[in-house]
Amino acid sequence: MPELRRDPIVGRWVIISSERKIRPHELLQGQPPAMASSSVCPFCPGQERLTPREILAYRPPGSHANGPGWHVRVIPNKFPVLQVEGALDREGLGLFDRMNGIGAHEIIIETPEHKHALADLAPQQVESVLRAIRDRINDLKRDSRFRYITVFKNHGAAAGATLEHSHSQLIALPVVPTTAMLELVGCREHYRLKERCLFCDLIRQEQRDGHRIVIDSADFVCVTPFAARYPFEMWILPKQHAKSYEDVNDASLEWLARILSDALHRMDRVLASPAYNMVIRSAPLNERRAQSYHWHLEIIPKLAQTAGFEEGAGFHINPVVPEESAKFLREADV
C-alpha cells in the first residue's frame, strides 16, 4: 500500500510509493527508459486487452467497450501511485503525520493515433480530451475521500513521459498539495482586502499592458507570467471568473481547445517541439472557502539549459525575460 506522508516543517504531503521494492541500481543515471513502439503500445486501438478495463470512452454507437473504435479513452493507470480501495487510516506518529495512499490514478488516452502529439490533433479532438477530463473530475469529486484532483501531461521523455502514445494523467488525492494551498491562500487574502479576484485583476492588468499576452481569444487569454519560473512558461486563463475546471461549459471547452492548440503550435514552432509539462490548477474539491480561486492551465517547456539550478539554489533563475518569450510566441509563424 502506498503512503502519504506530511513534512512537519512546511506541511508538504509526499506520496511514498512503496509498492515495488526498488533496488538502488534501478535508479541510476542513464538514458531515459526506452518508450514502447507502436507494435506493442498498450494505448493503441486493438491492444485494449493490455490495459485495465476502461472507465470512460467516447466511441460511435455500436462499438464495444474495451475494443477499438474509440476516439478518447480513459483507463486506470496499470501502475497507480495511489490505490482506490481502502480506508485512509489517518495517523499521527509523534511529529509526523501519515495516511494510506488512497486515491485514483487514471490515464486519458488522447487519440487512437500512436504518432500524433496533442498539438497534432484537430481542435474538436482536443475538445473531446478536455471534456473527458471534465467528466472524470465530476465523477470522482463525488467520492468524499478526495480533496484535490491534479490533471497533468508529461510530453517527451525529458518531461517524465514513459510512453510515447499521447496521454494525460489524473490523480485524485486525499490531501491538498502545498502549491495549490499557497495559491488559494494568496487568492483569499487578495479577496479579503479588495473584494476582487486576484487572477481577474491580473488578467485585466495583462490586457492593458499587452507585453506578456501571447493569445487573446474570446473566452481565454494566454500569457507568459510576470514572474515566470521558466523560459517560455505559459498560463492559459479563463476570462470569466470560475474557481474550478470541472465547471467549464461546452461552449467554453471549444474555445479552450482552440487556444490550447494555438499555444502548443506556437511553442513547437519557437522551440522546435520541445518536451513539456502541462498542469491544470483548479480549486480543492468540496471546499466552500475556495470561491476566490480562479482555475488556469500551465504549460512549461522542458529546456535542457535551464535544468538543475532550482534544486540547487532553492529558487528559480529564469534566463529569458517573460516579455521576450511572449514576443517570440506571439510572432511565431503558425
Next chain:
Amino acid sequence: MPELRRDPIVGRWVIISSERKIRPHELLQGQPPAMASSSVCPFCPGQERLTPREILAYRPPGSHANGPGWHVRVIPNKFPVLQVEGALDREGLGLFDRMNGIGAHEIIIETPEHKHALADLAPQQVESVLRAIRDRINDLKRDSRFRYITVFKNHGAAAGATLEHSHSQLIALPVVPTTAMLELVGCREHYRLKERCLFCDLIRQEQRDGHRIVIDSADFVCVTPFAARYPFEMWILPKQHAKSYEDVNDASLEWLARILSDALHRMDRVLASPAYNMVIRSAPLNERRAQSYHWHLEIIPKLAQTAGFEEGAGFHINPVVPEESAKFLREADV
C-alpha cells in the same frame, strides 16, 4: 541589469536574468554543455588570470593573491545571476513587484586538484571549504541590502554543473526565498505552541526511532527525512540548536566535515557516484524573529528515473521508502 520579480499569487521571488539576450534555439534539448577539461579549466592553479580577482583564499605564507599555492579559493562568479553594484529601486507595477537584481554570486573552488570531487577530499580540506563558506557569509551579512544567503553545490552535469572542477556557489539575495520563509513560519508556529524548536524535536524523535538515521556523530546527525521528496535524500542537522550556519564554531566545523564526507561516501557507494545537489538551509539575515529556526544541510542525489514527475503532477512522488534508503546508506561498505 538582472531583475527580481515577485509572483503576485504565491509571493515567490524569481531572478529574471536578462543580461544576455538568449535566442530560443540556445535553450533547446540536447546533451548538457560539454565541461571544460583541465587544460583550459579556469579553476585550476596557474589559470587564476582567467577568473575575476579572488575575494578570499587560504594559502601558505609567501604565496601571492591570484597566483597558485591556494588550497581553497573564493572568486566572484564571472557570469553572476545578480550584480553587486547598484541600488535596489524597489517598485510596484500594479499587482506586480520588482527590484533590481542586486546581490552577490560567488564561487568557492574546493580544491586545486581538477579531478577531485568533494567526496575525494581529506576531511581537513572539506573543513577548509566549510570554513571559507562561513567566513564569506559573515562578511556578506554586513551588507544591509541582503536578506538571505543561499549556498549550494551542483555536482555533475545532470545536477546543473557546467564546470567539472569541484566548486560550490553562494548567492546573497535581497529577498527571502519562499522555501526558506515557509520553513521559518513552520518553526515559529511550533515554537509558539510548544516553546521548543521543531528541528530539535525532530532530531530527538529520529534518534529514538532509529529507522531513518544514516549517521549519528558527536555534534551532528544525518537522516533520510520522514517525508523525503526524493529517493536517498539526506539531511545533516546540528544536534545543538543553532539558527544560522555562519555561527558554527571551529570544533563543530571539524565534525561537520567528517559527517559530510561520510554521507557522500555512502551515497557514492550505494548509487555509484551520482550527480547531486547540496544546499545549506540557514536563517534569513538580520531577522530577529528567526531564533526558532535550525540550520541544516540537504543532499539530493539526481537520479534519472525520478525526474519529471514533480513538475507535471505538482507534487512529489518518491518511489523509495525513506527507511529503505536509510538502511542502504547505513549499511554501505565504506
